[in-house]
Amino acid sequence: MHRGSVARPADDAHWRAVVDRRPPEGSVFVYAVVTTGIYCRPGCPSRRPKRENVRIFEGPAAARAAGFRPCQRCRPDEAPGADLAARIARARTRLEDTAEAEPALADLAAAAGFSPSHFHRVFKAQVGLSPKAYARTVRAARLRAALEEGASVTDATYEAGYSGPARAHADADAALGMTPSAYRRGGAGVQIDHVIVDSALGRLLVAATPRGLCAVAMGEDDAALLAALRARFPNATLRADGAAAHAVLPAVLALAAAPGTAPEVPLDLAGTAFQRRVWAELRRIPAGETRTYSAVAAAIGQPTATRAVARACADNPVALVVPCHRVVRTDGGLGGYRWGPARKRALLDTEAASNPSDTKSDS
Structure with a gap:
């Protein structure tokens, strides 16, 4: 990059940056167009000028000192990314x-x-x-x-x-x-196999379509678990003890007994794009570790979406498989858990005991 406030013709590197609308790595400059009297930052979407009309300046101050005006489209006087x-x-x-x-x-x-x-x-x-x-x-x-x-x-x-x-x-x-x-039609035409069994965390409902696991719920009352599944898919055909549910049941039971130990299972989840991004990030949290809601929000590129992350955790349809229990409050508190704080604490304690050197909470 040229030093000083003197305007210089565009050399090959600077001209390529103007053409590509992307500055060279490690270089900061603006270019002015003598026929318009305007200077721009590389990346400006304005029509490409003729090379012979382009002058290179070290920065906006030098271009202004030479009598050029800032572009109103790319706003070169503002800090990059401001x-x-x-x-x-x-x-x-x-x-x-x-x-x-x-x-x-x-x-x-x-x-x-x-x-x-x-x-x-x-x-x-x-x-x-x-x-x-x-x-x-x-x-x-x-x-x-x-x-x-x-x-x-x-x-x-x-x-x-x-x-x-x-x-x-x-x-x-x-x-x-x-x-x-x-x-x-509330799932009309879709067959959902389900099974309710005892687990290390109480009664456990596992439901699956031919595409994969679609629901995991925990509770004490079988009728309440089944009613919640029906409310989620009011018009689907629910089949007790169906083959699809039994196919994924061993993995879910293994997660209930020893979180983080089960093989991958196919999933059939309905969710918004944001929810899917949150759920995918939760599955990246290793067993024995926790993350705060704000850390998850930052990890998916939306650091101000802490509350939305908490809602996505609450809406997680497949407990244990998508480990929303590994998300805690910034102050170290457990935070909410759809299946009750006692189960969340039990899951975290089991994971901490199995991975004593890995346990941590990122803020």
Whole structure:
């Protein structure tokens, strides 16, 4: 990078940074365009200038001293990343508010003041999903809400922003665990096998579809456990002692007796994109360790979403397999647990005894 406040023509490295809209590693500079009198930061989405009209300055102060004005699109006088969160938030709002298919990546990037490739990287780093994946989860959430409000599948599909049923069915299969029609009918047409047995933590309900485990619940009353399963899938066909449930039962029982020791089991979970990210992060917490709600929020790239993380833990449909019991409060308190604090304490104590050197709680 050139030193001093004198304007210099763009050498190959600086010109490549302007063309690619990405500064060279370890370099900070702005470029001015003599025909417009404006200076920009690399990454500005404005139309590419002619190379012979570009001048390189060490920083904004040097460009201003030479009589150039700051660009209103890329705002080069602001510290890099100073308004990054706000710009990404605006992009998220646009994706959430539009009733159409997701805006083109180039349009989102230009509105945020980034090149498309840089915007894609920044958005994914900030949100945890690519813009396309985020738009897809927004539409799936709209689809879920419309179906729950009683809209027909056709109306819900178009209200959610889908151009037709094919994409809606594909997204719903991932987000709802079943087709839109089956979800609207409360699981109608879906067979759920279940079994209720004794375990180290009391009575244990395990339920599964042919795709995988869909519910694990603990309690003292079999009728209450079965009623909760039926409330979750009011129109599904529930089959007691079915083969799908028995196939995953040994692994769940092993987790109840010795958390962290069971083999992986296939899962069939319905949840929002945010919930799925939280649940995936919980499964990364080793047995014998804990994390705070705020640490989980930070790990998924949303450090202000502590309360939402707590709600996702409470909504976890497969206790033990997704170990929400390993999430505690910042002050060291247990925090909530759907199946009662005594079970949470028992699980943590068992894990601590089995992994005495690994136990820790990150803030």
